[in-house]
Amino acid sequence: MTTSLRVLITGFGPFPGAPFNPTVPLVKQLARLRRPALDDVTITTHIFDVAYATVDSELPRLLATHRPHALLMFGLAARTRWLRIETRARNAMTTIWPDQHGARIRKGAIAGTANARAFGPHVFKLLHAARRTGIDARASRDAGSYLCNYLCWRAVEAADHQAGPRLAAFIHVPALKRDGSAAVPGGMTLAHLVDAGEAMLMEMVKAARQTRL
Known part of the structure; x- marks a missing residue:
């Protein structure tokens, strides 16, 4: 019997300065996708609280419980108007902004090792897939120094272990209004993000299948 491919898709909840996080509805809509290419794919979703302790406790549990072959993560970059495909995690943490639980x-630095950890060449396939939907998507080498970057680091760290996911990727999305409309005139809507998210999910599934050959 062929084991189904397992994909874990994550987003973040609200945080100080961002009472609405569009990754929540985005992740929900991606989980509802029904496509022939996903018939043998088990999709699990999770929304993290924007807290360091939450990531440290919940990510290992999610990976151990669901054993995903691929980890597709989304976060909010409120000041960016395009889709940012992160290519690496930086060994950096902000000492200025507290997390959602008030921890500062x-x-x-996250760890006393390398300055950065790369996701891998597959992220550029996701970039091209997103661009094919007609939206503005760009590669990024700077995931910030807040929880998104912290999750990036922990995800790449997990992917480096034999028992971890084979592939991981993190995408920053722009801010939206609560109704899913663009936050700025001519900006991206939730529909745009779902289209791009679906394209990237399909590419992630294809890449994960190739790693199993």
Whole structure:
């Protein structure tokens, strides 16, 4: 019997300065997709609280429970008007902004190792897939120094282990209004993000299948 491909899709909840996080409805809509190419794919979703302790406790549990072959993560970059496909995680943490639970980091690095951890060449396939939907998508080398970057680091760290996901990717999305309309005239809508998200999910599934050959 062929084991189904497993994909974990994550987003983040609201955080200080962002009472609405569009990754929540985006993740929900991607989970509802019904496509022939996804017939043998088990999709699990999760929304993280924007808190370091939450990521540290919930990510390992999710990976151990669902054992995903691919991890597709979304976060909000409120000041960016395009889709940002992150290519790496930086070994950096902000000491200025507290997380949703009020925790404030006292050191500016995640670990005492490399300056950055790369996701891998598959992220550029996701970039091209997103662009084919007609939206503005760009590669990014800077995931910030807040929870999105922290999750990036922990995800790449997990993917480096044999028992972890084979592939991981993180995409920053722009802000939206609560009704899914664009936050700025001519900007992206939730429908745009879902189209691009579907294209990237399909590419992620294809890449994960290739790693199983």
